[in-house]
Structures are given as structure tokens and as C-alpha cells.
Amino acid sequence: MNIGTRIRNLRKSRGMTVTQLAEAIDSDIGNVSRLETGKQKAFTEQALARIAKALSVSVTDLFISEDLVDTGYINSTNLSVTGGKNVYRVDVLDVSASAGDGCVTGEVVEIVSSIEYDVDYAKSIFGARPQGTVTLINVRGDSMEGTINPNDLIFVDNKVNIFDGDGIYVFDFNGDLFVKRLQKVKFELRVISDNKAYEPWSITQEELDMLHIEGKVIGSQPQQIRRHG
Structure with missing residues (x-):
């Protein structure tokens, strides 16, 4: 949409x-x-x-899917969605990652809009990551509650397409899109939910061909940005 x-x-x-x-x-x-x-x-x-x-x-609510509730304002003093040279653009994707039992995804993710931040402000949030490497998507489900809550917006480093250390990732597994914590344990990847009501599960070596990492979560935004990596 x-x-x-x-x-x-x-x-x-x-x-x-x-x-x-x-x-x-x-x-x-x-x-x-x-x-x-x-x-x-x-x-x-x-x-x-x-x-x-x-x-x-809120301004943020103009960008989110119909089934999501208002998540609060993006800091409008540092937000611009018009053309400009001295800006850092973050694409907003028309997809929701599940922090629950997974959601079915298609092969194509449509960019529905772009948010452009003041360069200095963006650097304080995203570090030295080049423009185009950070995307913004919505989160559904409560399995990461306490770290990433339902309807939060997450900032994803989309250049991380392999497991590069313990952290929170957006990944496709067997056709379902998840946002979960991944941890290497011997030859397996443990899939961990920060909400203890959800049991951890594992991706074995034999199942790795069904795993496609879409990016690593570097922050989330309910009403203010929280950093995760």
C-alpha cells in the first residue's frame, strides 16, 4: 500500500x-x-x-499498513521527504516482518516511500553506513516484546545477508519472514525470542539452504530510536 x-x-x-x-x-x-x-x-x-x-x-502513521496502530511521531525536526542534496534517505518497504510465528512473504518488496534525514542526524543513528544500506519496515507480533514491541518500526542494515555474529536479524526461513535473535551454537543457529513465552528453536546445517538473511536490525523506533547493534 x-x-x-x-x-x-x-x-x-x-x-x-x-x-x-x-x-x-x-x-x-x-x-x-x-x-x-x-x-x-x-x-x-x-x-x-x-x-x-x-x-x-502521526506522520509515521501515514506510512504504515492499514492493520497497524499508530506508533508515534518520527522526529519531524530531522525528517524530510522531499528532494535534497544534504540528506540521508531511508526507504520504507511495503512489508511486515513477523516477531511471532512468521508471515508469508512474496519475492518482491515494493518501496512505498522514502524518508530523508539530515545527514548529521542520520550519522548519529546509523553510524558510517552508506545511504541505501538502511531500510525501514514494520514489525508484527509480540515474540520480541521487551526489545522490539508490536507495531514498532525497525531499521535494518540490508547489506548484511549472512550471519555475522549474534544479533537480531530479519530473515526468510522456508517462505516465512521473521525478525528474531540468531545465536550460533556449535553447528546450528538458535532462533531466540526475547519474549520468554516463545520457545527457542534451531536451524540445523541441513536446513541452512532454507535460510535467507535479509538484513540485521540496527535499531527500532516506537517513540524514540533504540539501538541494537
């Missing part, structure tokens, strides 16, 4: 017309129509803030 569809659905759920939304954000009907149909791809920080306020949601 792209941001235009999300905005249209939020508008309709509040009984607002296109005209009413246009008036609320001090724009015109044509701009709102292009936004909702996906013809307009770039948004200023100010425009997003006005839209979110008019729809009574």
Missing part, C-alpha cells in the same frame, strides 16, 4: 471529502487528488505534518 492510498483511506474513514482535506491543509483539490492516486511522489515535511494533523494521526 502506498502513502496516497493510505491517506485516501484515512480521509474516507473520517468522513472527509477531497475538498475538505484540501482546505484543511491549505492546498487545492488537484494536489490532493494527485497525492491520493500516487501521481505525486515527493512531499515536503510541512505538507506531511499538515496532512497528519488534518487526519488526526
Whole structure:
């Protein structure tokens, strides 16, 4: 789901017309129509803030899937989603990783939008990782609760495609996408949930061909960013 569809659905759920939304954000009907149909791809920080306020949601909520609740504002003083040179772009992917029993994924992950951070601010969060190596996705399920809670947003280093030490990973196993802690124990990988209600399980050497690591989690954001690596 792209941001235009999300905005249209939020508008309709509040009984607002296109005209009413246009008036609320001090724009015109044509701009709102292009936004909702996906013809307009770039948004200023100010425009997003006005839209979110008019729809009574957070800026972050404009980017998340319909079945997820509001997760709180991304720090808008350091957020820009318009073109610019001195920015660090993070792609927002139309996929949810399961911190539960896994969710079925397709082969193609669509980029639905991009968030651009001030370079210095991004460096304080992502370190020396080059632009394009960090992506942002949603988390479903409670198996990592206490570290990553349901509906948190996670920042993933997508250049880590092999196990490179104990940590939290986004990985596909036999067609299901997970976000779990991986730990090497002898010749196996232990799959660990931080929520103790979930039992750990193992990926054996014989099963490694079913494991595809999509990236390593470097942080998460409920209302503020938490670092994990």
C-alpha cells in the first residue's frame, strides 16, 4: 500500500471529502487528488505534518499498513521527504516482518516511500553506513516484546545477508519472514525470542539452504530510536 492510498483511506474513514482535506491543509483539490492516486511522489515535511494533523494521526502513521496502530511521531525536526542534496534517505518497504510465528512473504518488496534525514542526524543513528544500506519496515507480533514491541518500526542494515555474529536479524526461513535473535551454537543457529513465552528453536546445517538473511536490525523506533547493534 502506498502513502496516497493510505491517506485516501484515512480521509474516507473520517468522513472527509477531497475538498475538505484540501482546505484543511491549505492546498487545492488537484494536489490532493494527485497525492491520493500516487501521481505525486515527493512531499515536503510541512505538507506531511499538515496532512497528519488534518487526519488526526502521526506522520509515521501515514506510512504504515492499514492493520497497524499508530506508533508515534518520527522526529519531524530531522525528517524530510522531499528532494535534497544534504540528506540521508531511508526507504520504507511495503512489508511486515513477523516477531511471532512468521508471515508469508512474496519475492518482491515494493518501496512505498522514502524518508530523508539530515545527514548529521542520520550519522548519529546509523553510524558510517552508506545511504541505501538502511531500510525501514514494520514489525508484527509480540515474540520480541521487551526489545522490539508490536507495531514498532525497525531499521535494518540490508547489506548484511549472512550471519555475522549474534544479533537480531530479519530473515526468510522456508517462505516465512521473521525478525528474531540468531545465536550460533556449535553447528546450528538458535532462533531466540526475547519474549520468554516463545520457545527457542534451531536451524540445523541441513536446513541452512532454507535460510535467507535479509538484513540485521540496527535499531527500532516506537517513540524514540533504540539501538541494537
